[in-house]
Amino acid sequence: MLVSYARVSTVDQVAGLEAQERDLAATGCTKLFSERVSSVAQRDQLAAALDFVREGDTLVVTRLDRLARSTADLLSIIATLEGKGVALRILDFGGQAVDTQSPSGRLIVTMFGAVAQFERELLLQRQREGIEKAKADGKYRGRVPTAQRKAAQVHELRAGGLGASEIATRLAISRSSVYRALSGAVA
CATH class of the missing domain: 1.10.10 (Arc Repressor Mutant, subunit A)
Incomplete structure (x- = not known):
């Protein structure tokens, strides 16, 4: 059975959630779990999807960032799925689909997960540096309380x-x- 999971970070991203649901339905997914919650919050529908899947099923997501918040989180989810005999398929993974049913697929997902986390950490570092420079130049005061x-x-x-x-x-x-x-x- 193809089981899908879709997520957007805010309630304002209705179009993004609808696009994910459309793409997942087009792949033949028969069960959909979706939610509007930040990846750092408790993701009840993801937990429900992980509980729902059974041996031989495939969990399908549109993109890696819709599923995991870090490499450790990704590896934990993959371990949970593998422990249940469930594969993971990511529809848009650098322009191609990839799944964890093969050793090369697992390697690619793990490597890209690590690279994505690295890029996110670099972005946050550059953002902090930019804010510090703006503060030093007197151009940044933050929001008015x-x-x-x-x-x-x-x-x-x-x-x-x-x-x-x-x-x-x-x-x-x-x-x-x-x-x-x-x-x-x-x-």
Whole structure:
């Protein structure tokens, strides 16, 4: 049986999820597990798919990044599948499909998983370096804290006789943020 798993990181990526589901259905998958959750969050549908598959089945995903968040995660998923006698097929793996039914397929998936993780770590490193440079040049200040944007409202509500707890509840900020705004030390 071909069992498929589709995932997007946010609820806004409806088109991406629909495209994955379409591609998976076109390959003849008879059971679909899909979810809208970040790869670093708990992936309940992936766990359900891994529990559902049986010996002789193949788990099908559109791309490697839809399945695993790191090489260690990928290897863990592959070990789980292999322990159950289940193959993994990735439809778009550098322009071609690849599966873990052969030793060369397992090697390719593992190597590309490691390369993908390496690229992600390099991207994050470059991003951190860019932020540090922008901070040093005075061009990066980060986002304006929510409480700072609401300081005027805090003062208005306080002038209206409300206490810190009620102000915090109404403005969806913490009590400590209310006190900082009132003292003029909002950061």
